[in-house]
Amino acid sequence: MIRHSMSHLTVHVPLDQGRAYDILIGRGLIDRAGARVAALGARAAVIVTDETVAGLYGARLREALEAAGLRSGVVAVAPGEASKSYATYAAVCDGLLAHKVERGDLVVAAGGGVVGDLAGFAAATLRRGVRFVQVPTTLLAQVDSSVGGKTGINSPHGKNLIGAFHQPRLVLADTSTLDTLSAREMRAGYAEVAKYGLIDDAGFFDWCEANWRGIFDGGAARDDAVAACCRAKAGVVVRDEREDGERALLNLGHTFGHALERLTAYDSARLVHGEGVAIGLALAFRFSARLGLCAGQDAGRVANHLAMVGLPTTLQAVPGGCGSAEALLEAMSQDKKVKDGALTFILARGIGQSFIAPGIDGAEVRAFLEDELRAG
Amino acid sequence: MIRHSMSHLTVHVPLDQGRAYDILIGRGLIDRAGARVAALGARAAVIVTDETVAGLYGARLREALEAAGLRSGVVAVAPGEASKSYATYAAVCDGLLAHKVERGDLVVAAGGGVVGDLAGFAAATLRRGVRFVQVPTTLLAQVDSSVGGKTGINSPHGKNLIGAFHQPRLVLADTSTLDTLSAREMRAGYAEVAKYGLIDDAGFFDWCEANWRGIFDGGAARDDAVAACCRAKAGVVVRDEREDGERALLNLGHTFGHALERLTAYDSARLVHGEGVAIGLALAFRFSARLGLCAGQDAGRVANHLAMVGLPTTLQAVPGGCGSAEALLEAMSQDKKVKDGALTFILARGIGQSFIAPGIDGAEVRAFLEDELRAG
Numbered sequence: 001m002i003r004h005s006m007s008h009l010t011v012h013v014p015l016d017q018g019r020a021y022d023i024l025i026g027r028g029l030i031d032r033a034g035a036r037v038a039a040l041g042a043r044a045a046v047i048v049t050d051e052t053v054a055g056l057y058g059a060r061l062r063e064a065l066e067a068a069g070l071r072s073g074v075v076a077v078a079p080g081e082a083s084k085s086y087a088t089y090a091a092v093c094d095g096l097l098a099h100k101v102e103r104g105d106l107v108v109a110a111g112g113g114v115v116g117d118l119a120g121f122a123a124a125t126l127r128r129g130v131r132f133v134q135v136p137t138t139l140l141a142q143v144d145s146s147v148g149g150k151t152g153i154n155s156p157h158g159k160n161l162i163g164a165f166h167q168p169r170l171v172l173a174d175t176s177t178l179d180t181l182s183a184r185e186m187r188a189g190y191a192e193v194a195k196y197g198l199i200d201d202a203g204f205f206d207w208c209e210a211n212w213r214g215i216f217d218g219g220a221a222r223d224d225a226v227a228a229c230c231r232a233k234a235g236v237v238v239r240d241e242r243e244d245g246e247r248a249l250l251n252l253g254h255t256f257g258h259a260l261e262r263l264t265a266y267d268s269a270r271l272v273h274g275e276g277v278a279i280g281l282a283l284a285f286r287f288s289a290r291l292g293l294c295a296g297q298d299a300g301r302v303a304n305h306l307a308m309v310g311l312p313t314t315l316q317a318v319p320g321g322c323g324s325a326e327a328l329l330e331a332m333s334q335d336k337k338v339k340d341g342a343l344t345f346i347l348a349r350g351i352g353q354s355f356i357a358p359g360i361d362g363a364e365v366r367a368f369l370e371d372e373l374r375a376g
Numbered sequence: 377m378i379r380h381s382m383s384h385l386t387v388h389v390p391l392d393q394g395r396a397y398d399i400l401i402g403r404g405l406i407d408r409a410g411a412r413v414a415a416l417g418a419r420a421a422v423i424v425t426d427e428t429v430a431g432l433y434g435a436r437l438r439e440a441l442e443a444a445g446l447r448s449g450v451v452a453v454a455p456g457e458a459s460k461s462y463a464t465y466a467a468v469c470d471g472l473l474a475h476k477v478e479r480g481d482l483v484v485a486a487g488g489g490v491v492g493d494l495a496g497f498a499a500a501t502l503r504r505g506v507r508f509v510q511v512p513t514t515l516l517a518q519v520d521s522s523v524g525g526k527t528g529i530n531s532p533h534g535k536n537l538i539g540a541f542h543q544p545r546l547v548l549a550d551t552s553t554l555d556t557l558s559a560r561e562m563r564a565g566y567a568e569v570a571k572y573g574l575i576d577d578a579g580f581f582d583w584c585e586a587n588w589r590g591i592f593d594g595g596a597a598r599d600d601a602v603a604a605c606c607r608a609k610a611g612v613v614v615r616d617e618r619e620d621g622e623r624a625l626l627n628l629g630h631t632f633g634h635a636l637e638r639l640t641a642y643d644s645a646r647l648v649h650g651e652g653v654a655i656g657l658a659l660a661f662r663f664s665a666r667l668g669l670c671a672g673q674d675a676g677r678v679a680n681h682l683a684m685v686g687l688p689t690t691l692q693a694v695p696g697g698c699g700s701a702e703a704l705l706e707a708m709s710q711d712k713k714v715k716d717g718a719l720t721f722i723l724a725r726g727i728g729q730s731f732i733a734p735g736i737d738g739a740e741v742r743a744f745l746e747d748e749l750r751a752g
Contacts, residue, residue, distance in 0.1 A: 086469075090462035090531075097533035125501070128528060128539045152504060155466075157473035163504045164540065 009227040013147070013234040015241065019167050023147060023230045025223050029174035030061050030135065034068030037106065037133055040169050044071040045106040045133070046099045048092055048119035050079040053111040053137050056180060061110055061135065070106075073099040077118065079111075081266040081273070084118050084153040086162075092122040103127050106169070112138035112185075113145035113273065117163070120151030124166030134168045137177040139189025139215075140274050143196075143229035144250075146171050148237040154266065158331075159258050165242060173230070175222050186216055187310050188274025191253070191281065193225055194309075196232045198281060198302060199249050202352030204228060209305055245356070252346040252354050253280030259331035260315075263323045270319045278311035279318070284354075287368050288347040298350050315372050325369035329362055385603040389523070389610040391617065395543050399523060399606045401599050405550035406437050406511065410444030413482065413509055416545050420447040421482040421509070422475045424468055424495035426455040429487040429513050432556060437486055437511065446482075449475040453494065457642040457649070460494050460529040462538075468498040479503050482545070488514035488561075489521035489649065493539070496527030500542030510544045513553040515565025515591075516650050519572075519605035520626075522547050524613040530642065534707075535634050541618060549606070551598050562592055563686050564650025567629070567657065569601055570685075572608045574657060574678060575625050578728030580604060585681055621732070628722040628730050629656030635707035636691075639699045646695045654687035655694070660730075663744050664723040674726050691748050701745035705738055 008026025015021070024036070037045050045065050049058055054076040065072040075095035077083045096107060107130055109119035116134055123132035136146035152163020178186065193215065197205025214221025233250065240247040257273070257280030264270040285299035303313040315322050322328065332343060343365060347357040384402025391397070400412070413421050421441050425434055430452040441448040451471035453459045472483060483506055485495035492510055499508035512522035528539020554562065569591065573581025590597025609626065616623040633649070633656030640646040661675035679689040691698050698704065708719060719741060723733040 086462065086466035093462075093538055094531055094533060097531055097537060121501075125497075125528075125538050125540055127537060128526065128541055150504065152501075155470055155473055157470060161473060161503060162469050162501050164501055165504055 009223055011227055011230040011234055013167075014238055015167060021167065021169050021171065023171040023173060023234070025142070025173045025175060025226050025230065027174065027176040027223075029172045030057055030177070031064055033061060033135065033172055034064040034066075034070070036170060036172065037065055037108065038068035038070055040106060040131065040133070042070065042104055042106045042131070044073075044099070044101060045108050046073045046075065046096055046101050047108045047110050048075045048077070048096070048115060048122065049110040050083065050112075050115050051076050052079045053115065057110060057137065057177065061108070065108070075099070077115070079114070080268055081114055081154070081261075084114055084159075086153065086155075089118060089122060089153050092118060093126055096122060096126055101126060101130060103130060105130055107132040108135060109133070109146075109168075110135040110137060112136070112141045116141050116145050117151050117160070118153060120149075120166055120168070121153055121163050124151050124164035129166065131169045132166070134171040136171065136173050138181060139178055139186055139226075140192055141189075142173040142175070142178075142226050143189060144192040144233065146173065147230050147233045148247075149241065159261060159266070171230075173226055175218070175226060178222065179218055183216075183310070184272070185274075188272045188278075190215065190309055191274040191278040191306065191311055193229055194306065195250075195252055195277065195281060196229050198285075198348065198351055199232075199252050199354045200352055201232065202350075204232075205305075205351050212305075212309055248344070248356050249346055249354050252348070253277045253284050255332055255343075255345055256280035256283045256328075259328050260318060260322055262331045263327060264318060264320070275312050278306045279313060279315065282306060282313035283315075283372065284346060285348055286372070287345070287365075288349070290368055291347070291364075294348050294350050294353075298348070301351065314375070315369070316375075325366045325373060328369050329366050332365070333362070385599055387603055387606040387610055389543075390614055391543060397543065397545050397547065399547040399549060399610070401518070401549045401551060401602050401606065403550065403552040403599075405548045406433055406553070407440055409437060409511065409548055410440040410442075410446070412546060412548065413441060413484065414444035414446055416482060416507065416509070418446065418480055418482045418507070420449075420475070420477060421484050422449045422451065422472055422477050423484045423486050424451045424453070424472070424491060424498065425486040426459065426488075426491050427452050428455045429491065433486060433511075433513065433553065437484070441484070451475070453491070455490070456644055457490055457530070457637075460490055460535075462529065462531075465494060465498060465529050468494060469502055472498060472502055477502060477506060479506060481506055483508040484511060485509070485522075485544075486511040486513060488512070488517045492517050492522050493527050493536070494529060496525075496542055496544070497529055497539050500527050500540035505542065507545045508542070510547040512547065512549050514557060515554055515562055515602075516568055517565075518549040518551070518554075518602050519565065520568040520609065522549065523606050523609045524623075524626075525617065535637060535642070547606075549602055551594070551602060554598065555594055559592075559686070560648070561650075564648045564654075566591065566685055567650040567654040567682065567687055569605055570682065571626075571628055571653065571657060572605050574661075574724065574727055575608075575628050575730045576728055577608065578726075580608075581681075581727050588681075588685055624720070624732050625722055625730050628724070629653045629660050631708055631719075631721055632656035632659045632704075635704050636694060636698050638707045639703060640694060640696070651688050654682045655689055655691065658682060658689035659691075659748065660722060661724055662748070663721070663741075664725070666744055667723070667740075670724050670726050670729075674724070677727065690751070691745070692751075701742045701749060704745050705742050708741070709738070
């Protein structure tokens with residue numbers, strides 16, 4: 001079922017003003033990165049990565065770039081969400097400057113969502129903007145964070161509160177890199193895969209229920225799923241790049257999820273982003289059912305599928321607890337999706353039928369969370 | 377000669393994609409800021425300023441905003457170039473978040489070039505971009521840095537190496553704020569005024585030679601000069617927002633100037649930006665004359681006028697010295713205007729006849745600087 005290593009799938013992102021780019025998806029793309037990156041035209045392409053990914057793929061990627069005539073180098077940060085900080089951002093910028101990255105050069109972000117967001121933000125702001133290439137090496141990054149141009153870091157006030165919209169010039173999703181991913185990280189990324197079905201594609205959610213094991217095993221289903229997710233996300237991004245409307249749907253599960261990450265102090269030993277999203281998806285559907293928007297059996301089906309894959313789906317599943325309903329509400333009101341003080345949620349009328357629900361009453365949310373906490 | 381306090385000059389900056397904005401120039405605009413800022417539509421308008429400006433105008437500006445129904449607040453940083461740092465940038469972002477600035481709200485940058493660049497960069501990246509208003513309170517900021525959307529901070533590798541293009545939604549240049557400016561700061565800002573004549577408007581340079589005292593005294597010549605500079609800069613910015621070409625002309629004097637600032641460790645006790653620019657302008661014309669591009673008497677006229685105003689025009693004028701020719705060259709090669717390793721200068725064929733000169737040989741520059749250092 002594994003395709004020939006020289007083949008790949010391509011998803012085109014047709015943005016305007018010369019910013020259109022391709023997402024290439026397939027096994028072995030890292031070793032073939034040189035020609036693709038060199039075709040963008042640059043003297044140097046400096047890699048930003050974390051120490052784990054540097055050990056696994058840093059040398060291969062750098063060799064591929066240098067074989068294509070690009071001067072290269074590596075700036076490596078510590079793995080983990082804590083690197084999405086002001087201090088690491090400054091270190092990455094200064095590292096790129098030490099490698100003499102000029103305005104026409106490229107930054108290559110190789111790693112998971114943390115590296116992509118951090119390196120993308122550094123690229124967006126280095127010399128007021130240099131081009132960058134995403135080489136996502138986790139399922140989460142391949143299906144979500146590497147596509148669409150959202151870059152940024154965390155503030156003590158909340159996640160992703162500092163950043164820029166900066167589109168990559170190319171995304172190389174080498175799906176063979178997922179072979180070495182831990183089961184936990186695969187599952188976490190899978191929460192974002194399932195999310196695309198839940199947002200607006202019930203057929204894709206059906207397909208996921210039937211094929212999720214193939215995604216984990218690395219067969220054709222994996223490449224197909226990554227391509228389907230990228231296609232879905234690219235469509236949303238092209239229609240609403242700056243999240244003035246529809247793009248907010250991609251935050252399904254994320255308002256709850258981000259609050260959980262915040263209350264667990266972004267400690268990946270307790271909760272990683274995708275796990276927060278999984279709990280958030282289950283909560284979004286149960287909250288929708290409670291509000292009479294969606295059938296209870298849809299909410300049950302969502303939680304069942306996520307649990308089958310091995311993902312958490314309740315507040316009780318957060319190791320060490322997640323605090324009170326009040327603390328969760330406060331953490332949510334710090335999220336970007338606050339407008340004029342009212343809470344905006346992404347809710348659903350059923351699987352594949354999500355919608356933006358502004359003006360949700362905080363008291364209603366608090367009562368729901370209290371019941372969820374009691375249910376344990 | 378001082379106009380009625382309710383009158384002002386307006387320069388329109390016709391950028392596309394809904395980003396057009398007005399620059400208002402006149403005495404007393406701070407007290408009339410409320411209605412203008414409120415017209416942009418926001419719940420909150422939080423002021424970023426430095427402690428000096430906060431003491432002079434913070435309360436008045438805040439009252440004006442709140443009288444117009446805007447929630448306001450003040451985030452104040454230490455005055456001086458050292459605040460264009462990663463650490464102060466983080467503090468400003470977190471300060472704005474503590475004031476609960478949401479995506480539809482406004483940041484109001486009130487101060488000189490440091491505050492405008494820093495607050496503008498914070499606005500560009502807070503929640504991936506919020507709108508901002510410039511209230512420049514120095515001559516330098518009114519004629520140069522508050523217009524055109526360049527924002528940013530310094531890196532240990534050089535000045536303005538981190539930043540974003542982010543246009544203000546409104547600029548309120550209250551020229552009465554210059555009444556309290558030190559003579560040194562007025563002179564420093566004046567270097568940028570004279571620059572506009574030197575770039576492409578010999579007639580304006582003639583006018584400056586005749587009218588510079590009026591700019592310092594605060595009569596109509598001041599408002600006229602600020603408006604003329606803003607009009608010139610706006611024209612360049614509209615034609616070449618991202619500095620792919622013509623906009624680089626605005627860097628006349630700045631390649632030398634930035635290097636001098638770097639070698640004096642951005643210590644304003646020794647050298648402020650405008651003084652670096654004044655020396656840089658004189659050097660750019662003398663270097664142009666040395667290369668046979670421009671008449672020696674034009675170079676002499678430039679230096680004479682700057683000296684008449686009280687500005688430094690030689691490397692020897694830098695208190696504590698500026699290092700060797702080699703150190704200057706090295707500092708210049710760190711500047712943004714490096715492309716593919718070759719030095720790009722803005723040179724001139726005469727007053728008002730500047731042009732972009734790429735590919736300047738480093739050895740030629742070093743020999744020139746060595747002679748300049750010996751000339752002392």
